[in-house]
Amino acid sequence: MQNHRQVLEQLEAFGVVLRRTDKIEPDGRKRTVGKGGKYWVRLHTFQPDVGGAYIVGAYGSYRTGEWRKVDVDWTPLNEAERERAAREKAIREEAERKARAEEAALAAMTAAELLAKACRDGVSSPYLARKQVEPEGCRFLPDGTLVLPLMRYDLPIDQRLRAVQRILPDGQKFFTKGFEKPGCCVRLGQIDPGLSPLLMVTEGYATGLTARMALFRQHPVFVALDAGNLAHVVPLLRALYPRTRILILADDDWKTRDQRTMELTNPGRTAARKVARLVEGCDFVVPVFDPATRALKDTDFNDLHVRQGLDAVRLQLAGVVAAMARFYG
Numbered sequence: 001m002q003n004h005r006q007v008l009e010q011l012e013a014f015g016v017v018l019r020r021t022d023k024i025e026p027d028g029r030k031r032t033v034g035k036g037g038k039y040w041v042r043l044h045t046f047q048p049d050v051g052g053a054y055i056v057g058a059y060g061s062y063r064t065g066e067w068r069k070v071d072v073d074w075t076p077l078n079e080a081e082r083e084r085a086a087r088e089k090a091i092r093e094e095a096e097r098k099a100r101a102e103e104a105a106l107a108a109m110t111a112a113e114l115l116a117k118a119c120r121d122g123v124s125s126p127y128l129a130r131k132q133v134e135p136e137g138c139r140f141l142p143d144g145t146l147v148l149p150l151m152r153y154d155l156p157i158d159q160r161l162r163a164v165q166r167i168l169p170d171g172q173k174f175f176t177k178g179f180e181k182p183g184c185c186v187r188l189g190q191i192d193p194g195l196s197p198l199l200m201v202t203e204g205y206a207t208g209l210t211a212r213m214a215l216f217r218q219h220p221v222f223v224a225l226d227a228g229n230l231a232h233v234v235p236l237l238r239a240l241y242p243r244t245r246i247l248i249l250a251d252d253d254w255k256t257r258d259q260r261t262m263e264l265t266n267p268g269r270t271a272a273r274k275v276a277r278l279v280e281g282c283d284f285v286v287p288v289f290d291p292a293t294r295a296l297k298d299t300d301f302n303d304l305h306v307r308q309g310l311d312a313v314r315l316q317l318a319g320v321v322a323a324m325a326r327f328y329g
Helices: 004-014 079-108 111-117 126-131 205-214 230-240 267-278 301-308 310-328
Strands: 030-033 039-046 054-061 067-069 146-151 161-167 173-175 186-188 198-202 221-223 245-249 282-285
Touching: 004 039, 004 054, 039 079, 054 079, 111 146, 111 161, 126 205, 126 301, 146 186, 186 205, 198 205, 198 230, 205 221, 205 301, 205 310, 230 245, 230 267, 245 267, 245 310, 267 282, 282 310, 301 310
Parallel strands: 198 221, 198 245, 245 282
Antiparallel strands: 030 039, 039 054, 054 067, 146 161, 161 173, 186 221
């Protein structure tokens, strides 16, 4: 692309510190970029009839809401080419304006309104296809966005729905604005307090689906949404199901560092270990990858599923579950 370097310079001037894994590609997809995932880019290609190609599009900040268009020097193009570039730019901007308006409307809905708007089936999800998992416990918007009900299971039935999480086709995640996360989770499968010998807890939804598939949906899974919420969800589940063993399927954040000291911290494993020590009848397990093929962002059991196949997950989890059954009865 003739202006690739200029685009990188504009992102840098905007404050974006690109990561090695960031892809600055003009493929029309909205991508999260920058250190901490605080920025986005949506880039396209404009190809003049005279040859060559230019990167066009926009970029912005999730934190501030500020965004800018890619600044392109059109001087080398003739008048006809500049007019065509302007027409295509106007079409893109109108599409992006409509997308922003729709996003704002969805964000303004209450959890109950958005859940009612979503359908239970009949829509495919590009996100789930990439994760190689089958949907459960979710609903769909027409564009393939997933809608997950976030519940507080210690509350009366009519008060349990506290929020929803939307997972867009490209994997971006949004919560109902202003909701309180502690204790909220997504349940996959049914649980009988008197008969279920084991329940599992994961951070992410895709990881929960992988766990359900790997063990033939024999055990319910509760999705805690992130490592920090494990400290709230697991004690809540222990109180609700005092005779059921709890197994945390922890993320192994093997490359995560403290932003101040730059020391490895592994928040997923650290949080799970701490909760397992404090909550009676709770254990945790982390995925074990083949080091020869493990990528930097391979951290959870869904990553293991995608990287090495569902049988690899099944072998690891089935072994742990069998060992727990022998030890605890």
